[in-house]
């Protein structure tokens with residue numbers, strides 16, 4: 001029994017990262033098919049054999065059901081694998097995790113639009129728009145609420161790593177990659193993502209692929225979370 005997971009680019013596809021974390025981070029079996037974001041034909045055309053799916057991530061279940069939305073993937077996988085811990089067991093934490101993941105799934109358009117995920121480069125000197133600052137303020141409100149009500153000691157939002165964290169992993173990458181202004185608590189949560197083994201594995205795969213990306217001014221010499229020590233890179 002294994003799942004087929006259709007993904008976009010490892011470096012740039014934030015939705016793909018969420019979908020992949022839902023399988024990889026929770027120890028579920030999967031095979032990956034990667035689409036080419038730089039191809040002349042669209043993602044939907046590349047997925048013509050999986051219609052009605054037209055975006056990544058898309059999950060194909062062992063019975064060939066096409067699950068073409070990341071939140072639907074989280075719910076379907078959680079129902080099929082209750083032992084995996086995709087949502088917290090404790091009712092209050094579970095309800096909070098679902099709320100956070102859902103708001104992430106449907107919101108934060110300014111942050112997404114102005115700061116597209118790019119795991120190959122990081123920037124400094126970015127001046128966020130009012131709309132991005134407003135998204136960041138709302139994200140902090142949600143994170144602090146989860147911490148206060150479910151997991152005061154962190155490092156994750158609602159206790160053990162859950163789908164809520166998987167959904168916010170690309171947000172953490174954007175905050176780090178564009179050096180966006182957030183509180184110390186939020187910064188610690190971002191650092192937890194950057195140091196998470198699954199996230200690092202995904203990013204390593206993104207570093208191996210060479211694809212074009214919209215350039216921004218002031219690239220940082222090192223991606224945040226890494227320090228150079230005696231000529232070697234360490235985290």
Ligand SMILES: N[C@@H](CCC(=O)N[C@@H](CS)C(=O)NCC(=O)O)C(=O)O
Pocket residue numbers: 008012013014015016042043044054055056057068069070071105
């Ligand atoms: N609601 C979808 C959104 C998925 C999505 O927008 N994926 C983007 C990739 S980051 C995509 O496939 N874009 C291809 C296109 O728009 O042609 C989900 O949660 O999975």
